[in-house]
């Protein structure tokens with residue numbers, strides 16, 4: 048890993064109190080049409096904080112802790128499977144809104160973002176790997192689904208996501224029709240430890 052990693056870094060679940068910081072980071076990572084609205088961010092952090100993970104740096108001066116700064120996040124909710132129940136859940140325009148289906152076994156990741164000044168230090172890889180490991184071991188669901196811009200497919204493949212093909216449903220929205228979006232899934236497998 049890079050020797051320029053930020054000091055005093057930690058990961059914790061996001062809470063509704065983090066909504067403003069999450070919105071600020073969304074606006075640094077995504078154009079207006081792609082970012083979560085404050086209402087949607089608040090919904091996610093209220094409905095399922097355990098599926099929303101934040102990467103923070105602690106602001107330390109000497110031995111005094113001055114505060115914390117959010118430098119990366121993942122926002123997820125459980126997304127419903129197809130209406131007839133025959134297909135595994137994938138991201139749809141509807142599930143990108145204020146949707147969380149507790150009975151679903153698929154976690155949809157709606158946002159992955161790292162603050163621009165901290166990108167290219169393996170931090171998204173670190174945050175996603177931690178997220179996958181925690182969800183696997185807590186048996187929260189059976190798989191994670193994400194839609195990715197085509198250039199980011201190799202990045203997600205390196206973290207164990209499998210490419211399923213182009214997501215055609217989101218293209219119905221002009222905000223998503225400009226580029227190619229790909230469905231990717233990652234199975235969640237619990238690690239077994241020997242006694």
Ligand SMILES: CC(C)(COP(=O)(O)OP(=O)(O)OC[C@H]1O[C@@H](n2cnc3c(N)ncnc32)[C@H](O)[C@@H]1OP(=O)(O)O)[C@@H](O)C(=O)NCCC(=O)NCCS
Nearest residue numbers: 076159160161166167168169170171172195196198199202
């Ligand atoms: C995508 C993102 C989360 C990656 O964060 P990061 O901490 O820089 O990622 P890592 O350091 O763990 O990995 C870097 C790798 O990501 C990939 N990557 C990042 N941005 C990329 C881009 N625009 N195009 C293609 N690959 C990209 C590359 O494979 C890169 O490896 P490289 O440096 O060897 O080329 C970050 O660039 C970001 O927040 N972007 C804006 C929001 C966004 O697009 N999120 C993804 C939603 S699908």
